[in-house]
Amino acid sequence: MIPFNKPYLTGKETHYIYDAVNSGKISGNGKYTQKCQTFFESNYGFKKCLLTTSCTDALEMAAILINIKEGDEVIVPSFTFVSTAIAFVRQGAKIVFADSYSDNPNFDTDKIEALITDKTKAIVPVHYAGVACDMDMIMELSAKYNLFVIEDAAQAIDSFYIGKNGVKRALGSIGHLAAFSFHETKNIISGEGGMLTINDDRFISRAEIIWEKGTNRAEFFRGEVNKYGWVDTGSSFLPSEIIAAFLWAQIENIEQIQNKRKELWNRYFENLNQEPPSNFALPTVPDYATNNGHMFYITTKSIEDRNRLIEKLKLNGFYAVFHYISLHSSPYYIEKHDGRILEKSDNFTDCLLRLPMFYELENSNIDAICKIILENA
Template structure:
């Protein structure tokens, strides 16, 4: 069976983990943590980066930093992973779900302003498949209504909007290094902070509500409990694994983009013939090779294609179920129909994507479908 995902290993992951263990410092915020954070700050011009144990943790940190509280409203796309919403639900917020575009799973920015009320505190755009949302329009709305923008960039490492790295545009952003992402740490994540006013508090929240980091830098003569927070920082074992991946980022990206281009160039004719849409990249966005998806013409067609590929030992999968219709939040949703989100729920199909992929074999099997 060709899996949907297979983690890439550079060969240095265990070497660096052993180095971290032998250093006698395997708790968080050691040498490898700082190397990783410095890399992202330098390469993508994020003002401050802090590694976390997951992207969910990074989103939860962002919700705390944004001072989201009971009764606040946060605008989130319905077609996303549950972490995008739950980080703010845990702070007591009401989630106001937005629909996707008809031809793109990203949040439809033209529908956001109508959702803003005096209780709205934040907008959380999700860069689905690593493809940028229309960030200029989102940031204009944020400025107009004094809102905080938190980019869910879980899938968006090394992707850009009009030349700006995703995760560098909003006030804050959250990234994932889960094993399904381009560079990985098994689990793992990162918050990037681009507004100076959030940086001092971020480090405190990251360190369980203490000013421990300031103490170890010699900026205070003792440390104590000064704010809320949690144990968000990962161990050096996770950071050491991630550093081995970071060293190979360009190599990984080059290969994934080759696979993406092969899918795109060789499935166009077949897709048109079968009434299937293939993934497109807007002019303002770049492609980071995170994912290649198809949008079938119906749930029936998608199910048939999944089954056909499985019979050929290829695992293709669907993705999110609209959060507004989820068992937990359905009764809390305001009742609006989000037709595009539901359409992607029923029709979107993700094809295998990983470094060692035999993409030619998969394409050859796909184009036999419907013939």
């Protein structure tokens, strides 16, 4: 069976883990943590990066940093993973769900302004499949209504937004804060792991304190204070050096990994982009976005068509998957939702199908998958 995902190892992961362990500094914020953070700051224009134990943790840090409290409202897409919402729910926020575009799982930015009230505190755009949301429009709304923008860039490493002014900016560098994932299903990985990026100077100092259990421990080790103590809220968001060492081996090969994933994505697209169009829709990449090859998906006409394709692919040795169930219809949140019908999100819930995508996937596998789809869709 060809799996949906297979973690790619560069060969240096265990070497760097051994080096980290042998150094005697394995609890975190050591050599490899700092190498990873410096790389992202230097190469993608993030003001400050802090590795975390997960993207969920990075989002929870963001919710603490902007002082989310009971009664605040936060706008998030319904078609996203639960972490996007739960980080703010834990702080007492009311989640206001936004619907997707008809041809793109990202939330429809033309519909966001109507959701803003005097209780709205933040907008959380999710760059689904590594494809940018319309960040110019989102940042304009942020300025107009004095809202924070937290980019959920879990799937968006090494992907970019091209603004109205023609300037190309890395996703995660535009909002006030952003969260990335290095889960084993992502482009570069550390098993579990994430990163908070801080692009607003107001949050840099406090973020480091929250990261270290509410202490000013990092300042102490830099010699900026003569003792450290508990000065704020926080938690144990800092990952070990073992996780950072694994990630560093991936970072060293990010260009190679990205080039291969984009080649695979393009092969899928070229094979499935038939004339006349087939009985499914291909992913769209707006002119203002780039593609980082994170995933390849198709959208079928119905849930029955999708289920039939999943079974046909499985019978031929290929494992394809679907996600997500729209959060507004989830058992946890359905009674808290305001009752709006989010038709586009529900359509992606029923009809989006993710195809196998990983570094070691062979062109012959893609050709076989596409043949099955074209014959059975």
